[in-house]
Amino acid sequence: MNKIKVAILGSGNIGTDLMIKLDRSEILEITTMIGIDPNSDGLQRARELGYETIDNGINGFLERPELADIVFDATSAKAHIRHAKLLKQIGKQVLDLTPAAVGPFVVPPVNIEEHLNADNINLITCGGQATIPIVHAIDRIQLVDYAEIVATISSKSAGPGTRANIDEFTQTTARGIEKIGGAKKGKAIIILNPAEPPIIMRDTIHVLVEGKYVDQDRIMASIREMEKEVQSYVPGYKIRQEPVFDGNRITVFIEVEGAGDYLPTYSGNLDIMTAAAVKVAEEWAKHKLSKVTVEERG
Amino acid sequence: MEKKREIRITEVALRDGSHAIRHQFTVDQVTKIARGLDEAKVPVIEVSHGDGLGGSSLQYGLSLTNEMELIEVAASVVNHSKIAVLLLPGIGTMPELKQAANLGAKMARIATHVTEADVSPQHIALAKELGMETVGFLMMSHMVPTTKLVEQAKLMESYGADCVYVVDSAGALLPHEVRERIRALTNELTVEVGFHAHNNLSLAMANTLVAIEEGATRIDGSIRCLGAGAGNTQTEVLVSVLDRMGVHTGVDHYKLMDVAEDLVAPVLEKPQEITKDSLVLGYAGVYSSFLLHTRKAAERFGLDPRDILIELGRQKIVGGQEDMIVDVAADIAKQRNITEKV
Numbered sequence: 001m002n003k004i005k006v007a008i009l010g011s012g013n014i015g016t017d018l019m020i021k022l023d024r025s026e027i028l029e030i031t032t033m034i035g036i037d038p039n040s041d042g043l044q045r046a047r048e049l050g051y052e053t054i055d056n057g058i059n060g061f062l063e064r065p066e067l068a069d070i071v072f073d074a075t076s077a078k079a080h081i082r083h084a085k086l087l088k089q090i091g092k093q094v095l096d097l098t099p100a101a102v103g104p105f106v107v108p109p110v111n112i113e114e115h116l117n118a119d120n121i122n123l124i125t126c127g128g129q130a131t132i133p134i135v136h137a138i139d140r141i142q143l144v145d146y147a148e149i150v151a152t153i154s155s156k157s158a159g160p161g162t163r164a165n166i167d168e169f170t171q172t173t174a175r176g177i178e179k180i181g182g183a184k185k186g187k188a189i190i191i192l193n194p195a196e197p198p199i200i201m202r203d204t205i206h207v208l209v210e211g212k213y214v215d216q217d218r219i220m221a222s223i224r225e226m227e228k229e230v231q232s233y234v235p236g237y238k239i240r241q242e243p244v245f246d247g248n249r250i251t252v253f254i255e256v257e258g259a260g261d262y263l264p265t266y267s268g269n270l271d272i273m274t275a276a277a278v279k280v281a282e283e284w285a286k287h288k289l290s291k292v293t294v295e296e297r298g
Numbered sequence: 299m300e301k302k303r304e305i306r307i308t309e310v311a312l313r314d315g316s317h318a319i320r321h322q323f324t325v326d327q328v329t330k331i332a333r334g335l336d337e338a339k340v341p342v343i344e345v346s347h348g349d350g351l352g353g354s355s356l357q358y359g360l361s362l363t364n365e366m367e368l369i370e371v372a373a374s375v376v377n378h379s380k381i382a383v384l385l386l387p388g389i390g391t392m393p394e395l396k397q398a399a400n401l402g403a404k405m406a407r408i409a410t411h412v413t414e415a416d417v418s419p420q421h422i423a424l425a426k427e428l429g430m431e432t433v434g435f436l437m438m439s440h441m442v443p444t445t446k447l448v449e450q451a452k453l454m455e456s457y458g459a460d461c462v463y464v465v466d467s468a469g470a471l472l473p474h475e476v477r478e479r480i481r482a483l484t485n486e487l488t489v490e491v492g493f494h495a496h497n498n499l500s501l502a503m504a505n506t507l508v509a510i511e512e513g514a515t516r517i518d519g520s521i522r523c524l525g526a527g528a529g530n531t532q533t534e535v536l537v538s539v540l541d542r543m544g545v546h547t548g549v550d551h552y553k554l555m556d557v558a559e560d561l562v563a564p565v566l567e568k569p570q571e572i573t574k575d576s577l578v579l580g581y582a583g584v585y586s587s588f589l590l591h592t593r594k595a596a597e598r599f600g601l602d603p604r605d606i607l608i609e610l611g612r613q614k615i616v617g618g619q620e621d622m623i624v625d626v627a628a629d630i631a632k633q634r635n636i637t638e639k640v
Contacts, residue, residue: 150357155413155414163417166420171391191618192388193615193619204357206357242628244624251624253621
């Protein structure tokens with residue numbers, strides 16, 4: 001089967017975890033790891049695994065654009081703004097894992113279909129990836145007036161970027177809950193818990209639905225279906241407790257255990273981002289390959 | 299002549315007390331209480347949702363009245379007192395802090411879990427930029443050794459905080475533990491040190507006096523104990539005690555007693571006392587605002603609230619994780635059902 005070539009920009013924890021996940025993909029071929037520090041663990045591992053490595057950042061890739069059609073950007077929001085422009089100019093599809101939000105928000109099981117030809121998409125936040133599917137699962141049965149999510153992650157898995165700009169997390173996630181989840185109003189809260197051993201990422205979704213009568217059975221079926229759909233690309237995603245129905249209020253408890261590829265299993269918050277990125281790229285690849293087939297036939 | 303000691307009191311009933319009345323403050327109550335506190339010359343009055351700006355939520359409880367409205371009315375009736383707001387990064391955001399400053403808040407208290415001070419630099423910097431007096435508020439201080447507390451307090455000092463508080467959110471600290479912590483901070487910091495107590499183990503007053511003895515110069519109290527859990531150090535009592543000790547607070551304790559009796563007591567559904575569950579908050583080291591949420595969950599699952607609190611303490615749940623109460627209660631109920639069936 002034909003594979004679509006991809007490259008990773010950013011050889012840090014996220015980039016390295018992506019590399020390991022991509023190695024398993026049946027439709028994506030990871031060819032290149034792009035970093036700025038030749039001694040970084042990510043670039044060293046990439047060399048060991050036999051991938052092309054570029055250690056002078058985006059410029060090195062611009063000289064060899066044939067290495068990939070899809071690029072994952074796991075650098076920083078600031079760097080991504082520059083990368084996005086340059087990669088667009090050479091016609092690459094870009095998955096943005098930073099909070100830059102240059103492109104539209106994508107949560108794979110909710111709106112990937114709308115963005116199969118996008119040149120740049122953004123994955124919101126880990127809290128958004130974990131909770132927006134559930135908000136949408138409820139909203140598609142009964143309109144959601146208000147959705148509020150609480151993401152609790154272990155202190156160890158919250159990097160300096162998240163910490164220095166914590167408002168970005170709450171504000172971006174809230175926007176995603178509204179725009180993609182469908183809630184009329186969204187709110188997000190993030191809590192860091194320093195317990196040792198580190199806790200697994202947990203997300204609680206509190207929702208108020210429209211109307212007095214709540215169709216509990218249909219909502220539950222929709223939530224369970226969504227759980228399976230997310231599990232198809234994030235195996236450690238699960239509903240922890242029976243959701244609580246109280247009048248027009250619904251509370252859903254989620255746990256996200258990481259796959260433990262490069263990052264430890266407690267950091268489900270990072271795993272769900274890399275897993276969602278691979279999922280989006282796979283959908284893009286399928287779409288590209290189907291177009292090629294149609295053209296060949298034509 | 300002995301140097302006269304001075305303590306600056308912050309009244310937290312209109313913020314911490316929000317937990318005790320399920321965030322149901324009205325404009326009328328806040329107007330009257332803020333005016334009374336101002337007349338009694340209380341230097342600082344904190345007004346916010348119990349969980350700080352932006353705290354109104356399904357997770358913590360929706361506010362009956364928008365906190366911005368409460369901040370605005372409080373600021374409009376005070377001549378002497380400064381209005382403070384609380385902000386927990388991760389819950390509240392910078393736009394909310396700006397809005398509060400525009401409405402007349404003159405002090406920002408930026409609160410983080412005791413190990414997570416590094417989520418606060420942006421908010422502390424913004425507060426300073428807005429010309430607000432700025433306090434770093436290290437919650438759940440009982441959960442870490444003193445060395446860690448000092449390290450985190452120094453971070454807040456480095457971000458620009460004018461004062462750092464040791465916050466005993468669970469009311470779990472014992473007097474010798476308060477002594478060690480305040481002593482270390484007054485030695486290591488150049489900024490002022492504050493102390494915030496909860497009375498769950500009936501130690502709020504004793505701990506506060508120890509803190510003052512060790513050099514803390516800012517103290518929180520809640521009038522009539524209108525605070526989360528069993529309330530905080532009772533402000534009108536503290537002011538009277540300090541007066542007897544010859545410590546100057548500038549507060550008119552006679553007037554403050556009137557405010558407590560005439561204006562604050564009617565706000566409480568019942569008088570604050572140390573109930574078995576608030577006692578267990580302190581004993582197990584659980585965030586005081588969990589009290590009412592735990593009672594509700596205990597009722598729902600047919601459990602003793604103490605069993606839920608002990609388990610929350612064992613799991614080292616931190617402030618803000620109110621969703622874990624139902625989660626833990628459901629787990630306990632499940633286990634019991636299995637045991638019963640066997």
